[in-house]
Amino acid sequence: MDSTKNEPTQDPNPFLRYYKNGKLQRPIGTPFVPPSNDPETGVISKDIIISHEPKIAARLYRPTTTTKLPLLIYIHGGAFSIESAFSTLYHTHLNTLTAAACVIAVSIEYRLAPEHLIPSCYEDCWEAIKWVEQASDPWIKNQADLNRVFLAGDSAGGNIAHNIAVRAGLTIPAQPGPGLKIAGMALVHPYF
Structure with a gap:
């Protein structure tokens, strides 16, 4: 041996x-954690599959409300190669952020480098934006205001969010399609 x-x-x-x-x-x-009903924030989360091939997923978060809320699309950091939308770090962060900002949140799980070379992460997040625009999930369809969509991310996620916003602006000014309007961005320590 x-x-x-x-x-x-x-x-x-x-x-x-x-x-x-x-x-x-x-x-x-x-470590990864399952979606939950967080007793501290009152935020409920669930996992969804956006695409099976390539494999793209997301975790959705919503506070307990029946009113239409702004939609936050969050892209996790990790130098394009570590972390996850399903990790303890991001699950806790998105529970707190969803409650404090009173938004519906979509946290995108994109494919990581080096197994999936850049630009895979950008393409995955673009596919997630198009999935959100279709509003087929009841949480998005019934509770998200698609005229008030915000992109956010930290580190590599900030870089990806910036690139998605640029792509959306080049495709149709400030909107990837007729059903979704990007109203703003929050880039936390973007990895440029």
């Missing part, structure tokens, strides 16, 4: 660790 197969070949810590046997490890990141 060759014990060198389990040795790292490249070690660009803290983000990725490659092994000679082809394994890729992400030493940094937080």
Whole structure:
């Protein structure tokens, strides 16, 4: 047995660790948590599939209300290669943000590098924007005001949100289609 197969070949810590046997490890990141009914914020969340091929998902968040609310599309950070919309870090953040801002939120789970090279993350998020525009999910259809849509993201997510806004502006000024109007953005430490 060759014990060198389990040795790292490249070690660009803290983000990725490659092994000679082809394994890729992400030493940094937080564990995944399921959607929930958060007792601290009163926010309810659920997971949805946007596309099976490529695999694109999102976690939706909503406060307990029956009125139409602005829609926040949030894109997580992590240097394009770590973290998740389903991680403890982002789940907690989106529960708090959804409650404080009183919005419906969509947190996009895009494919990570290096397994999926850039521009996959941009394409995944664009597909998610088009999915939101179709408003097929009851939370979006019944409770989101698609004339008040905000893009937000931190780090790599800020970069992706910026690029999505530029693409939306080039496609049809400030709107990817007739049913969705981007009213603003919040970029937190965008990774440019």
